[in-house]
Every structure is written in C-alpha cells, then in structure tokens.
Amino acid sequence: MKFPKLFKPFLVSAALAIGLAGCSAQKTTTEEEASGPQKAENQEVNIYTARHYDADDEIYKKFTEETGIKVNVVKGEAEELIERLKREGESTEADLFITVDGGVLANAKQNGIFQPVSSEIINENVPENLRDAENNWIGMGTRARIIAYSKERVSPEELSTYEDLTNEKWKGRLLVRSSTSLYNQSLLASFIELNGEEQAEQWAQGIVNNFARQPDGGDRDQAKAIAAGTGDIAIMNTYYVGLLANSEDPEEVKVADSIGVFFPNQETNGTHVNISGIGLTKHSKNKENATKLIEYITGVEAQEFLAANNFEFPVNPQAQKPELLESWGEFKMQELNFDTLGEHNKKAIEIFNKTGWK
Known part of the structure; x- marks a missing residue:
C-alpha cells in the first residue's frame, strides 16, 4: 500500500x-x-x-x-x-x-x-x-531489529528469542548481513550489556554456525534471499520491510509480501531497538x-x-x-541506555572477528 x-x-x-x-x-x-x-x-x-x-x-x-x-x-x-x-x-x-x-x-x-x-x-x-x-x-x-521469516516455510510459533536463533534447527537457514554493519554491532553490544561477554560470544558463534551463506549485502538483500529460498529467516531492521513493501519495483513488493515480521524476546528483555x-x-x-x-x-x-x-x-x-507499522502490533522494547552501545562497540567487533562473523 x-x-x-x-x-x-x-x-x-x-x-x-x-x-x-x-x-x-x-x-x-x-x-x-x-x-x-x-x-x-x-x-x-x-x-x-x-x-x-x-x-x-x-x-x-x-x-x-x-x-x-x-x-x-x-x-x-x-x-x-x-x-x-x-x-x-x-x-x-x-x-x-x-x-x-x-x-x-x-x-x-x-x-x-x-x-x-x-x-x-x-x-x-x-x-x-x-x-x-x-x-x-x-x-x-527508531527501528526494531527483528526476525523476518518465510511465510511459506516458517511458522511464527517456531520463533521466540534472539538466543533461540543459535538452535540447531536453524542450521543452514539463517541470513544476516556483515559484522561491519552498525546495526549488528549495536545488537551484539546490547547482549554484552545484558548478558555479559561470554554469553554474547557464545551467541555470535551460534549465529555463525547457522549461516545459510556468508553475509552478503544489506538488510533488504537478506529479505530477498528469503524470497529466493536461500534461507528461511533473517535478522533485519523493520524499516527495510516498509521500504520493500512500498517500493516502485513490483518484485520488491512481492518480497515484502512473502515475509513475516517477528519481534523476539517479548517474554524476556524485549526486542532490540x-x-x-x-x-x-x-x-x-x-x-x-x-x-x-x-x-x-x-x-x-x-x-x-x-x-x-x-x-x-x-x-x-x-x-x-502508518497502517503497515500498526499491522505489526505493539511490542516490548529492550530497555537499555544507548550510551552502552558505544561503550561495548570495540568488544563487539572483537567477538565478531573471533567467531568468524565477517
């Protein structure tokens, strides 16, 4: 629309x-x-x-x-x-x-x-x-870092938390952009603040283990890879879904129509924003x-x-x-001082390098 x-x-x-x-x-x-x-x-x-x-x-x-x-x-x-x-x-x-x-x-x-x-x-x-x-x-x-999923191959009932993305059931099915992305760096920095460095590293390693492919392109490219069948789920920002849904390119609109939006960690510490x-x-x-x-x-x-x-x-x-954002419903946000994202940025990059998230 x-x-x-x-x-x-x-x-x-x-x-x-x-x-x-x-x-x-x-x-x-x-x-x-x-x-x-x-x-x-x-x-x-x-x-x-x-x-x-x-x-x-x-x-x-x-x-x-x-x-x-x-x-x-x-x-x-x-x-x-x-x-x-x-x-x-x-x-x-x-x-x-x-x-x-x-x-x-x-x-x-x-x-x-x-x-x-x-x-x-x-x-x-x-x-x-x-x-x-x-x-x-x-x-x-603001923009939420959500889990996008294939409406054909994934049921939202299968999704729950960022942590669950390391589960073996997602092996070879997970798409995400490079660790050079500020959005990924801040996501991992938030985990360092909330869960400590050790758990943050374990999470990053688990994500790498479940890659459907090596990171390639931006968030919109992850959504397109879901539509193409390269993977079944992706970590991406909400506003890219909106841009795809309202694109002048009908193929991008089809991509948006084929994916669902899931806000993780609603029963724990909320979705990263x-x-x-x-x-x-x-x-x-x-x-x-x-x-x-x-x-x-x-x-x-x-x-x-x-x-x-x-x-x-x-x-x-x-x-x-707008109607699209309303259609996703209300969600619980991760409560975090944004200053901590900068404080943990260096460590997040170190963890990415250590775990092979390129």
Whole structure:
C-alpha cells in the first residue's frame, strides 16, 4: 500500500561539493524562503548528517517554508563527520549533527562535539528514554531489529528469542548481513550489556554456525534471499520491510509480501531497538534556529511524515503510525541506555572477528 505524503516533494536547488577527509560530502541549501510574517531574514541552520534519506530533505524544505530559516545540509559518513567536527572546532559552521545508531551518538558525545539542548517543547515531544540523559542528543526515529521469516516455510510459533536463533534447527537457514554493519554491532553490544561477554560470544558463534551463506549485502538483500529460498529467516531492521513493501519495483513488493515480521524476546528483555538522533554542536552559531529545527522534527507532523515515508517508528508518542507499522502490533522494547552501545562497540567487533562473523 502507498501512503500519502504529508509534504510536497521538492527539488534541491543548489549543490556544492565539499572536500571531506577520506570521503566526498555534499552540501545542499533549501533556497525558497517563506513569505509573510513568518519570514526570517538572513537566518539559517547548518546540518552535518549521516542520514541520506529523501524524507529528511523534504522535512527541511517544509521547515524553511514555514519559518523562513534556510537549512544547509552537508552529507557524509558518521565517523568522517565526527572527525571533521573535531578538526574544525570553534570554526565549524555546523549547528546540528544527525546520525543513525545509538553507538555512534554515544561516540559523538564522548568526543565532546555536543552541548545540551534546553527546550520544554522537545522534552514534551520525546520521552526521556529516547533522549540522552543530559539532552546532548535527541531521538528522531527508531527501528526494531527483528526476525523476518518465510511465510511459506516458517511458522511464527517456531520463533521466540534472539538466543533461540543459535538452535540447531536453524542450521543452514539463517541470513544476516556483515559484522561491519552498525546495526549488528549495536545488537551484539546490547547482549554484552545484558548478558555479559561470554554469553554474547557464545551467541555470535551460534549465529555463525547457522549461516545459510556468508553475509552478503544489506538488510533488504537478506529479505530477498528469503524470497529466493536461500534461507528461511533473517535478522533485519523493520524499516527495510516498509521500504520493500512500498517500493516502485513490483518484485520488491512481492518480497515484502512473502515475509513475516517477528519481534523476539517479548517474554524476556524485549526486542532490540536502535535510534537515529540529533545533537546540537558545541560551537553552534545558530543555536536558536537549531533548537527550533529539533522541535520541528520531533513534532507530530514531521514524525508522522517520517513514519509514513521512511517507516521508522516515531519517537513522539502523539504521532500516529502508518497502517503497515500498526499491522505489526505493539511490542516490548529492550530497555537499555544507548550510551552502552558505544561503550561495548570495540568488544563487539572483537567477538565478531573471533567467531568468524565477517
């Protein structure tokens, strides 16, 4: 099913290549300014973002239309943007840093690139468990790491927990992407925090033993491999299922129709959830405008747009979810301080290397 867009599509009117150490980043500026009493002359907000989604760009455009505040965007990889912020220091133009993954947000915080955001509106929009304890970063969307399964070859009654995926009954049937994936690193980091290093290593080894094939491709590729019969179950993020289900490619829609979504560990410590977040940079030159943009992104309208177009779960509890997300039902989330994902990242990578999860 196609969900209606809340905001009109737009074209980015200017693009400027920006040199970035070890990578190529792109800077775009929303050019159309709002008219009338809301227009804010010569005001702007500058974003460094590791999220490369059209839905985000549309939200920035709508924000400019409503406030007159220009949104300038530099896109790149998270680690490179963090290093750039550290290198630029007080001279940086960036007001906001946006990225996916709680571990990356924790790393950015540890590197001292954030300052706390003070806003009652943000505090009302986003529950405490989806914000940094000192509001150094604010959640803007979440995605659950679930078990996708073949509706033809697997009954949901056969599924239960992440731990059960190491059971011999899944040998040669399990699909998952590479250990270089931040999502897998944070999943294993959560197990280290909850169960200890020894059990986390045993779990990783059990997953490797049950591989249907060596990890290949992204989450959508795991779903396609289920549809092709390469494996029967996969560990993947929910929002990829939404993107497949709403693809313009009918073959991808068929893939989505062929798989079911299962939220593991509902009787224990809950399904692992990762987060995208926004942080106000330490040396922001446009702090007020940046705060307004965070308030806007976490507001109901923008949250519902992200959910309907990028299929992430909204962080604002007042925002309605689209039909597909509603169809999956409510689920128990893993309760975890997102900072711990960054703290255990190095150990998670060590375990992956030790167990041969490549």
